[in-house]
Amino acid sequence: MxxxxxxxxxxxxxxxxxxxxxxxxxxxxxxxxxxxxxxxxxxxxxxxxxxxxxxxxxxxxxxxxxxxxxxxxxxxxxxxxxxxxxxxxxxxxxxxTASYKLSNQAEAFAALHQFSQQELSALNKKLIKLSDLEELLKQRIDGDEARILLSKNQKQVSKTVAESHKNIPNAFLLMKVYCDEALTGMREIGEQLEVIVGFGEVLPVLLVSIKDEFPLMYGKLKDEDTFIPAAEVNVGVTIDVGTGLYIPVIKAEHAGRIEHTAEIMMEYKYKALRSSFAETDLMNGTITISLNTSADVVSVIPIILPGQTGMISVGAVMKELVLKEGTVAERSYINLGLAYDHRVVNGFYAVEFLARLKSKLEHFEINV
Amino acid sequence: MKQEKINENLRHAIHQLMCEDEAVVVIGEDVREPYGGAFKINKGLSDDFPDRVIGTPISEEGFVNMASGMAIMGHKPIVDMMFSDFTTLSFDPLLNFASKSVTMYGDKLDLSMIVRCANGGYRGYGPTHSQSMQKYFMGIPNLSVYELSPFHDNYYVFNRMLSEKNPCIFFEEKIIYSQYRYENGVIDELFNYSFKGDHENWAVASIEENSVPDVLILCPGGLASMCMKVAEKLIMADEIEVKVAVPSKLYPCGIEAIIEDAVAAGKILIVEEGTSGHTWGEGIAVKLYPYLNKQKDGAIELLSSSDSIIPASKYYESQVLVGEQDIYESVLKLMKIAKEG
The missing domain is CATH 2.40.50.100 (RNA polymerase II/Efflux pump adaptor protein, barrel-sandwich hybrid domain)
Structure with missing residues (x-):
């Protein structure tokens, strides 16, 4: 050589x-x-x-x-x-093989998180510092991040909610409604019809009955100057049985009578369970009821659906003590809420409207 | 490739100069064979150039005067000062004869000569054989001060000194003689270096040449390898990134080449082995201040050996001389000052 x-x-x-x-x-x-x-x-x-x-x-x-x-x-x-x-x-x-070096801190960190030689040499650094590895770890976590894609239904909800919040300046009114009489009345109707009757079945009937008194609560704002009153009262009711939020609409021809609303609500609950609503079930609402009657729900502030003026919210039935002719008695109540489009109505009008519903519930007169 | 030791490089440089230029002569005590100088830098030289390697009696004042006279007459003497402590004996010929002669006679005289001095401590040689004498020779008109470094090639440096055509004094840190040189821009796996400034005077060592370091360390060549060790420790243990800048010529010493790095770092540590008080670093610091005083966390820290004679006991010597731990702690101190504003 x-x-x-x-x-x-x-x-x-x-x-x-x-x-x-x-x-x-x-x-x-x-x-x-x-x-x-x-x-x-x-x-x-x-x-x-x-x-x-x-x-x-x-x-x-x-x-x-x-x-x-x-x-x-x-x-x-x-x-x-x-x-x-x-x-x-x-x-x-x-x-x-040793194209890079690690600082002591970086070396301990690399051992802890088990960075491979390839990962380290891909950094293309002569000296790898702790901060380099922290960044690498962050990328690794981002890469592994669990993803849940929104359901088709939820994407639709998302769109509606976003549009509502963007375009409708809402105000909210909350009123206490004493409901022992209504609860008794609903129970009696339920026994009679052999179906469950609750506020979701009763309120559409009441909303139909007071429509002429409060035209501004039924309809939509066309532009800055014009409100278009609805020809008929189609009442949407929120239903979520765990399969996603749906707002099926009880059409005007059924909304006025409790036996019809009860029947249709039953049908809608089944459809919600099977996610089998038809397009027409969900269309043309005039006003909407948001039911949130799970125990201890005080109230919710609903959105206002685009094309409507208000949404009524119903909380859980609560109980309180009251003095009745000198003795302590039990009394039931719900919080009845109203989200309303402040461009169309003001507090005075909204209070009148909600007070009217309150009165109708407290002096319960619905019959089959 | 075989790495070259610093003393080999020095020996080859002198040999090469003698091959190329007959005017170059070597003068000093015990420089001839079989001794070849106290640190063997002249090993073999008198065999190759029997007439041009001149052994002298113990007579520093005498042989430096003689070398100065030869230089005036056109020779290019390289004087071997066995220990730099002995330069005090040659102070008179260097100050009053050699350096003055360059410009004392109306016309400028060419007076090429180099006084090589084995310098510094860390060997337990005691107060009379361990000093760092650089500062006593700074500020003398027509006298240039250089220092041996692991970065700079000595053939290049010696040519540079001879081409100055005035006397030069060259300090050689004894502990680095047997160390390997840094070559081809590489120090180790981590650090590289490049040269900056006129005559490649500054070697600047860094992990990434274009990165902004936390601290810039300036030091003459004698402590350069010590500073590199500390630089490695700082990055590995504390993730503090330093650059180390090492000049070949200490006086006069331009700082233009390193201003950019100095301003970028903001925090400067100047390290030298000489005892404190009127140091090389003080002069450099004064030159740097105008560039740094506008900076928010700009700071200059000076590190020298203690204001003390150098003890013979190795332990006490280590208490007096600048050590790795001192450099390390000075950098941490600078970082702390910067942090606390």
């Missing part, structure tokens, strides 16, 4: 650039053959082979080498060359 070294160059340079090799690895070359050209700042120097043998480059093309450094070897046999090659390649790969 004969090494070929970089010769003494000149006074200005102690290193130079290797141009390309003129011979290939393993090629048999002869004394006097041109091996490569070295480029200094001032001149190019041709390097010739000094003895016959097999050529093996030790330095990379287009890299700097210093005076005295070995550029290449000439081996007497290929076997000798291969032995050398195995040894030198082995040590080169051992070196290249």
């Amino acid at each position: 004969r090494p070929i070294v970089v010769p003494q160059l000149n006074a200005n340079d102690n290193s130079c650039l290797i141009q390309n090799y003129y011979c290939a690895e393993g090629e048999f070359i002869h004394s006097g053959d041109l091996i490569t050209t070295l480029e200094t700042s001032k001149a190019a120097i041709d390097i010739e082979c000094e003895a016959d043998g097999y050529f093996y480059p030790a330095a990379k093309e287009q890299t700097d080498v210093r005076t005295g450094e070995v550029i290449a070897f000439v081996f007497e046999s290929l076997q000798e060359m291969n032995t050398y090659k195995e040894l030198s390649v082995g040590s080169a790969t051992a070196e290249s």
Whole structure:
């Protein structure tokens, strides 16, 4: 094995650039053959082979080498060359594995979160700091983040809610309604019809009955100047049996009579369970009731559906103590709420409207 | 590629100069074979150049005067001062003869000479063989002060000194003689370096050349490798990134090449081995202040050895001389000052 070294160059340079090799690895070359050209700042120097043998480059093309450094070897046999090659390649790969270093903090963090060598070398940094790994970890978490896609129904709800909040300036009114009489009345009707009768069945009937007194609560605002009263009272009722929020509409021809509303509400509850509403079931509402009668719900503030003026909310039945002719008695009540489009009606009108409903519930006169 | 030791590089540089220029002569105590100088820098030289390596008696004042005279006559003497502590004996010929002669006679005289001084402590050699004498030679007209460094190639540096055509004094930290040089822009796996400024005077070591470090350390070559060790510790243990800038020529010393790095870092630590009081660093700090005083957390910290003679006991010597721990703590202190505003 004969090494070929970089010769003494000149006074200005102690290193130079290797141009390309003129011979290939393993090629048999002869004394006097041109091996490569070295480029200094001032001149190019041709390097010739000094003895016959097999050529093996030790330095990379287009890299700097210093005076005295070995550029290449000439081996007497290929076997000798291969032995050398195995040894030198082995040590080169051992070196290249550590292309980065970790600070002590980063090293502990990397061990904790088990970053792979690939992840670390992909950072392309000579020194990896804690902050680099924190960023890497964040990306890893973001990548693994669980996703829940919204259901088709919820996407529709989302659109409606967003539109309502964007366009309708709502006000909210909350009123206490004493409801022992109504509860008794509803129970009696229910027994009679053999169905469950609650506020969802009763309120549509009441809303129909007071429509002419409060036209501004039934209809929609067309533009800044014009309100279009609804021709008929189609009452939407919120139903959510765990399959998503639906607002089916009890149409005017059924809304006026309790036996019809009870029947239709029963049907709608089944449809909600099976998610099998027809498009027409959900259309053309004039006013809407939001039922939130789970125990202890004080009230909810509903949105106003686009194209309507108000939504009524019904909370859970609560009980309170009251003095009745000097004795303590129990009394039931609900909180009846009204979200209304403040562009159309004001507090006075809304109070009148809700007070009218309150009175209708407190002096319960609905019959089959 | 075989790495070169600093003393080998120095030896080769002098050998090469003597090959190229017959005017170059070596003068000093015990410089001839078989001794080759106290630190073997002249090893083999008198075999190759028997007439141009001049052994002298113990007579610093005498042989520096002689070298100065030879320089005036066109020789280029390289004087070997066995220990830099002995330069006090040659202070008179350097100040009153050599440096003045350059401009004392109406016309400027070419007076190329180099006084090489084995310098510094950390070897337990005691108060008379351990001093860092650089500061006593700064501020003398026509006298340039250089220092050996692991970055700078000595053939290049010696050519530079000879081409100044005025006397130069070259300080060589004894503990780095046997260390390996930094070559081809690489210090280790982490740090690289590049040269900046006229005559590549400043070597600037960094992890990423274009990054803004937390602290810039300035130090002469003697403590450069110590500062590099501290730099590695700071980044690994504390994630504090420093750049280290090392000049070859200490006096006169332009700072233009490192102003950009200094302003970017804002926090500067100047480290040197000499005892405190009227130090090289004070002069550099004064030059840097105008660039830093507008900065919010700009600060300069000076670190020197204690105001003390240097004890012979290794333990007490380590208490007096600047050490790795001192440099480390000074950087932490700068970071703390910056944090607290």
